[in-house]
Amino acid sequence: MPPEAGGLTRRLSELVGGEHLLGGPAAAGFAVDGSTPLLVVRPGTQQEVEAVVAACAVVGAAIGPRGGGTAVGLGNPPARLDVVVCLDRLTRIVEFDPANLVVSAEAGVRLADLQRVLAAEREFLPLDPPRMDRRTVGGVIASNASGPSRLLYGTARDLVLGLRVVLPSGERVRCGGKVIKNVSGYDMNKVFIGSLGTLGIITEATFKLLPAPAGRATVAGVFADLPRAAAVVTRALESFLLPEGMELLDPQALAAVAPGLGLEGSGGYGLAVAVAGSQETVERQARDFTQLLSEGTAIRTNRLGPEASLAAWRGIRDLPDRLLGSEGVAVKIGVPISRTAPFLASAEDLARRHGWRVAIAAHAGSGVVRAVYAAGAAAPEVVRDGVEALRREAEAAEGSLVVEAAPAALKRHLDAWGKTGEGFAVMRRLKAEFDPRGLMNPGRFLGGI
Amino acid sequence: MPHTLTAELQQIVGKTNVLDAAVNLQLYSYDAYLEERRPDAVVFVHSTDEVARIVRACNRHGVPFVPRGGGTNLSGGTIPVKGGVVIEMIRMNRILEVDLPNLRARVQPGLFNLELGNALAPLGYQYLPDPASQKAATLGGNVAENSGGPHCFKYGVTTNHVLGLTVVLPDGEVARIGGKAPDTPGYDLTGAFVGSEGTLGICTEVVVRIVRLAEGVKTLLAIYDRIEAGSETVSAIVSAGMVPATLEMMDQLVIQAVEESIHCGLPLDCATVLIIEVDGLRDDLERQAREIADLCRAHGAREVRVAKDDAERAALWAGRRGAFGAVARITPSYLVCDGTVPRTALPAVLKKVAEVGRKYDLRIPNVFHAGDGNLHPLILFDWRNKEQKARVMQAGMEILQTCVAAGGTISGEHGVGIEKMDAMRLVFGEPEIEVQRKLKRAFDPKDLANPGKMFPAPQEVRHAA
Secondary structure (H helix, E strand, C coil), X not given: CCHHHXXXXXXXXXXXXXXXXXXXXXXXXXXXXXXXXXXXXXXCCHHHHHHHHHHHHHHCCCEEEECCCCCCCCCCCCCCCCEEEECCCCCCEEEEEHHHCEEXXXXXXXXXXXXXXXXXXXXXXXXXXXXXXXXXXXXXXHCCCCCCCHHHHCCHHHHEEEEEEECCCCCEEEEXXXXXXXXXXXXXXXXXXXXXXXXXXXXXXXXXXXXCCCEEEEXXXXXXXXXXXXXXXXXXXXXXXCCCEEEEECHHHHHHHHHHHCCXXXXXXXXXXXXXXXXXXXXXXXXXXHHHHHHCCCCEEEEECHHHHHHHHHHHHHHHHHHCCCCCEXXXXXXXXXXXXXXXXXXXXXXXXHCCEEEEEEECCCCEEEEEEECCCCCHHHHHHHHHHHHHHHHHCCCEEEEEECCHHHXXXXXXXCCCCCCHHHHHHHHHHHCCCCCECCCCCHHHC | CCHHHHHHHHHHHCHHHEECCHHHHHHCCCCCCCCCCCCCEEXXXXXXHHHHHHHHHHHHHCCCEEEECCCXXXXXXXXXXXXXXXXXXXXXCCEEEEEHHHXXXXXXXXXXXXXXXXHHHHHCEECCCCCCCCCCCEHHHHHHHXXXXXXXXXXXXXXXCEEEEEEECCCCCEEEEECCCCCCCCCCHHHHHCCCCCCCCEEEEEEEECEECCCEEEEEEEEXXXXXXXXXXXXXXXXXXXXXXXXXXXXXXXXXXXHHHHCCCCCCCCCEEEEEEEEECXXXXXXXXXXXXXXXXXXXXXXXXXXXXXXXXXXXXXXXXXXXXXXXXXXXXXXXXXXXXXXXXXXHHHHHHHHHHHHCCCXXXXXXXXXXXXXXXXEEECCCCHHHHHHHHHHHHHHHHHHHHCCCECCCCCCCCCCCCXXXXXXXXXXXXXXXXXXXXXXXXXXXXXXXCCCCCCCCCCCCC
16 A cells, blocks of 8 residues: 555544554554554444445555454465454444344454343353454354354354445445345355455344253263263264263363363363253253263263353363463364364374474364464474374365464464365455455465455 | 257267257246246256266357256246256265264255155154255255255254255366365355355255254144234244244145145134144153143144144144145145245234235235244135236235335245346345345356346436436
8 A cells, every 4th residue: 555645544534533543553463463554443333344444445455354353363364454444343232132033233242242131031142162252243253263062053154144244345235134044145144154354344243043041061071081082972973962062172171171170180081061951951961971971981070050061161162262372373173073083183193293282172073173282492394294284184084274373473384274175266256256456354365365 | 059069968968868859848948936938958967077068068158057956946946047958957866975973964966855864764863954845856956945944943944954065167167165074164155055046056966964863852733713823822932932843834724725635634614723843852842842832822722732643743744744735736826925024023924914815816825934934825826817917926026025024035945036036126235136146256157057047137227317
């Protein structure tokens, strides 16, 4: 650009008010992978987002959208970053319709705040990504973040009924609606979910909700080795049981959450199972899972009631993010369900071979393994080669490995997403259709999109 | 269509698999909607490779193509409105893999939905989406239409259960998108493709989620003398924090038609019945069934029956699944409307549907997915009566307008096709339609995949006076 050339600073200041526009050193805190934006703008309404994006389009400024900043490490370093558009002032819950189990909220609403409002009507949004205290509605959709309970409830693609999106031109459009079945035209919601701000800025979302479960419990156990813990998962998946989440934990991850699970002081692998529903089914599932764990030769088991469960699962889902220091590397492996435990082992092997520290938590039953590495003083090339070897293994198993966070120096060597796959030509055309000038989060997404 | 293309098609699949005689083309000129247009050729395909070669040939000649499965769709999705080649998928009907440890199955698109269910049930597993037409509707068609069915309230629609596809893109390239693993990096092309009505390409393999059969199920029939009481019960059940697998309604005209053809023991003198099913772990099903029965009675049900065994349950479902067919016996033709509204709007919208029937002097029985707020008013008429058909179209449009005004939309599960192209403007402005065109162009820049569907005609440019 530079922005002054087009009078962008003045224009944005007029649009949102000077107090909601940051530049210079104040913008440094909004750096993305080492790129500091020239300006940070905090629009207060969806209309202001439209105007801000339109103003950026006029001068060709590259935009990086931002919600709670919890997923700012996701993606490749930006090819360009001129203006960070912060959605944190869009905090309106637009419409909560408890009778129809539907809520519409603006992009900047934090998930924890939203859940509190829903809980007052004994409903909830069944999405539990890490850091709900900071993660926003827009962010969770743009990054397609999820948590352990995706096992029972699915992910954003199963729960988003409608979106409002500001396109790169500044025009705001609606996709979907607020009904639970909708085939009026293409399912455009899917195009935006997980698109990491590369097609536009989500300013509002409508979700399908569920009634809050009457009961809840957690059954957790410690196992001498991973195969024993994994065998319990297999048996559970073959049964009629319907757990909300099943988390496999390596010894470091277990140690970090053991106090919450009431399993302090025991080394080994952990398996925590969340059950939720009516009192009768919670009781039955807790009983059956306790038995499954015992039959699976758990060294110790423990059962938690509803309150302790909520706290324990907050600890479990936030685990990788909590352990990730500024030099840590977080990866998410997605593989077919039955390969979850083997890939937990592979992720562990990588650390063992190099003498790195690692903590691993896997959404067993969903095929998701999240590992956080502390590689110490290892050279970036060594870390890259190690992660890429693990990625090749995942890709050979029809899966993927995504780098969710890494130091900027490493990211210059290590692609965040891996291979582009067979539909990539369509993806590139899709990007060109929506954002022909490449102004929305350029360079951060798959294959340089 | 150029003769050289016909020769190419014959070369790819063999002469016997290309139909171009007038009588055959006539058979492929219609589906379960009300329009007709003959294709120039029909091609039976047996593999991804054949589909890719045919699409490449069509692309080279600039000839449109339309994939077709069971042809059960109700919005004209398989009618080749621009001519060209109909690609008949019905012989690609194999289950390629049932992968129990990964809870996935890989199937070809010509497989009937019910056949997949029948193959999985003995193993103790199921594929959840079960459109009422499941006997004759194919999985590929389900993908194209993002089909629903009576169990969507709890279990979602096709898109929630399709995790990967092999697609032949409109340029003939083959792409595997999504798959058995979760969260494939990049845009969710699988999600975009499901429900695209054949306009983005042809799927030749489908990876679906399978789950264990429920441990227990309870099916109830609630009988009402007032239709409003039925729809009020639906809201009451949901407000009570219950998530039944099924909340289906049929009104008196439908019940009478069903009883005439299937004899499943429904009372002929009631205003409406609700079929309610709860499933899952068996521990709380008795209590749920009891509480639901109490709610039904509290909201005016004159009788609540609980299916005692599988045979009674099957009879109730035979009635519901056979409803469209049964209605077909009492009228030469009918138009199925497919609006969806927020559940609480149902009583008011149903009243309005009845008013529309009176206004246009048409009989409109209702059978629908009440839990989803998905109405299916069936407007009865005689296709030979042109004047009546015009009234039917107007009445259908007015019902859709009512749904949209109530916060709903123009199609819950039957798609836009050719039927609802103009109705798209009831829910979307030009920018929103243009966004959808972007998706279309990204997949199909030459507009050869099922052209002339889904999108309304461009708005006329208004010149300043």
